[in-house]
Amino acid sequence: MKILVVGGGTGGTILANNLARRLAGEIRARKVQITMLSASERHMYQPGLLYVAFGQMMPDQLYRDQASLLEFSIDFHVDPVEQFQLDQNQVKTKSGKTYPYDVLVIATGSRIVPEEVPGLSEGAELFYTEEAAVKMYKRLREFQGGKVAIVVGVPHKCPIAPVELVFSLHSYFKTRGMLDKVKIKYHYPIGRIHTIENVAKWAKPEFDRLGVEYETLFNVKDVDAANKVVNSEEGTQAEYDLLIAIPPHRGMEVIEKDQLGQGGWIPTDRHQLTMMGRDNVYVLGDTTNLPVSKTGSAAHFEAEVVAENIASIVKIGTPVRDYDGKVYCFIEAGHDNATYAMFNYQNPPDLKPPNKSMHWFKMSYNQMYWSSVRGLL
Amino acid sequence: MSESKTIDARNTFCPGPLMELITYMKQANVGDTLELLSTDQGSAADVPEWVNKVGHEIVSNEKRGDVWYITVRKTK
Numbered sequence: 521m522k523i524l525v526v527g528g529g530t531g532g533t534i535l536a537n538n539l540a541r542r543l544a545g546e547i548r549a550r551k552v553q554i555t556m557l558s559a560s561e562r563h564m565y566q567p568g569l570l571y572v573a574f575g576q577m578m579p580d581q582l583y584r585d586q587a588s589l590l591e592f593s594i595d596f597h598v599d600p601v602e603q604f605q606l607d608q609n610q611v612k613t614k615s616g617k618t619y620p621y622d623v624l625v626i627a628t629g630s631r632i633v634p635e636e637v638p639g640l641s642e643g644a645e646l647f648y649t650e651e652a653a654v655k656m657y658k659r660l661r662e663f664q665g666g667k668v669a670i671v672v673g674v675p676h677k678c679p680i681a682p683v684e685l686v687f688s689l690h691s692y693f694k695t696r697g698m699l700d701k702v703k704i705k706y707h708y709p710i711g712r713i714h715t716i717e718n719v720a721k722w723a724k725p726e727f728d729r730l731g732v733e734y735e736t737l738f739n740v741k742d743v744d745a746a747n748k749v750v751n752s753e754e755g756t757q758a759e760y761d762l763l764i765a766i767p768p769h770r771g772m773e774v775i776e777k778d779q780l781g782q783g784g785w786i787p788t789d790r791h792q793l794t795m796m797g798r799d800n801v802y803v804l805g806d807t808t809n810l811p812v813s814k815t816g817s818a819a820h821f822e823a824e825v826v827a828e829n830i831a832s833i834v835k836i837g838t839p840v841r842d843y844d845g846k847v848y849c850f851i852e853a854g855h856d857n858a859t860y861a862m863f864n865y866q867n868p869p870d871l872k873p874p875n876k877s878m879h880w881f882k883m884s885y886n887q888m889y890w891s892s893v894r895g896l897l
Numbered sequence: 898m899s900e901s902k903t904i905d906a907r908n909t910f911c912p913g914p915l916m917e918l919i920t921y922m923k924q925a926n927v928g929d930t931l932e933l934l935s936t937d938q939g940s941a942a943d944v945p946e947w948v949n950k951v952g953h954e955i956v957s958n959e960k961r962g963d964v965w966y967i968t969v970r971k972t973k
């Protein structure tokens with residue numbers, strides 16, 4: 521049986537390693553073969569970008585060689601897929617090769633599309649790529665004070681990032697002794713300051729206490745970078761001296777081009793994680809259309825379910841587990857404090873007050889991530 | 898030709914019903930209708946408020962059992 525994993529990020533790597541261990545005997549007996557195709561020879565720990573944007577991590581700390589993270593039995597190629605031929609059970613890659621499969625796993629992630637909002641790339645700091653995070657830090661260093669506006673595009677990965685950004689900015693300006701020169705205003709697309717009700721309930725009094733202003737039902741329409749104004753779809757305006765945006769996202773272009781899913785989001789079964797209408801195609805992580813946060817954590821829990829199910833199909837001919845929508849997110853609350861949100865399809869998160877030990881746990885997790893994707897945690 | 902689509906945002910806490918609706922509205926064409934299924938109390942008020950503020954149209958909004966069925970037409 522040929523198992524093909526497309527995408528070597530968080531979800532693809534955890535899935536492939538987990539599966540390689542579960543099927544070690546079958547792989548040795550040459551009954552099963554696992555191949556991974558990715559677009560990069562390096563693997564980025566994306567949550568580290570927030571720390572790069574505040575000068576707390578250097579960009580080179582975010583990367584490992586992808587091959588060094590994989591079980592030896594996985595056949596790994598840096599050769600991005602350019603065409604999914606699902607009716608023929610094969611993909612075509614940039615190098616011109618064709619890879620047939622019996623089971624396909626798609627974990628190609630998402631990409632930022634700031635260009636969809638006129639003026640956003642020119643006017644805003646973004647921090648969702650290495651280059652943008654470094655640029656944002658340089659901008660913060662030079663910033664002498666004024667209005668700092670935060671705006672949020674839809675959809676976006678890491679839904680906790682907007683509130684973490686606020687707390688990190690407050691900490692940063694406080695440490696630099698500039699709080700009296702800065703006014704932070706947060707703008708959010710829906711009617712409360714975070715989409716998770718309990719996060720909103722916790723963050724609102726925190727924002728009030730820190731003097732952070734907020735406006736809800738604010739969806740960015742365009743940015744007038746020359747006059748430093750953001751216009752919202754709802755007809756309001758935000759003035760700024762420094763604009764920081766969580767950019768809108770899409771899935772990968774190839775997913776859209778091959779009509780696997782509108783916007784690059786592949787229609788996926790909530791529990792089995794199969795592509796709708798295709799029982800031998802699994803979808804993981806950001807590129808699903810599931811009503812689940814686009815986070816490494818969701819990709820991780822989904823990968824474990826898919827690995828267990830593919831292995832059980834090989835061994836006993838049937839899947840054994842359902843994905844229950846589980847997500848676990850750390851929330852950096854500034855000033856070396858953090859908390860977390862854990863939830864699934866049925867149970868909302870119950871937030872605990874932030875404390876120092878959660879912050880240091882998150883700092884350790886920034887290193888432990890590498891053991892986690894290797895499957896050692 | 899205008900299309901109609903159903904967005905199943907039942908039993909989801911993040912990104913949540915209104916965030917899902919905004920995502921799909923961006924992908925839809927003028928004239929399309931989207932039916933949002935939600936079990937979130939907050940979005941029963943939030944969704945009409947947002948739709949009216951932006952200037953789209955609420956076609957219907959009703960609760961059956963524990964589920965809100967909110968149909969919205971994209972007008973611009």
Ligand SMILES: Cc1cc2nc3c(=O)[nH]c(=O)nc-3n(C[C@H](O)[C@H](O)[C@H](O)COP(=O)(O)OP(=O)(O)OC[C@H]3O[C@@H](n4cnc5c(N)ncnc54)[C@H](O)[C@@H]3O)c2cc1C
Pocket residue numbers: 526527528529530531532557558559560565566567568569570599600601602627628629630647648649677678681772774804805806807814815816817818819848849850
């Ligand atoms: C600033 C920031 C902060 C974040 N903070 C957190 C956090 O605190 N907690 C959390 O859980 N998550 C966080 N995330 C989100 C998390 O990083 C992503 O949700 C996660 O990486 C998604 O995993 P994935 O496997 O779906 O995609 P990715 O990890 O993005 O991997 C996609 C892979 O697909 C490959 N690929 C792309 N196109 C092709 C192709 N055509 N053919 C083959 N391969 C291809 C890429 O090279 C890559 O290897 C954060 C993200 C950012 C940007």
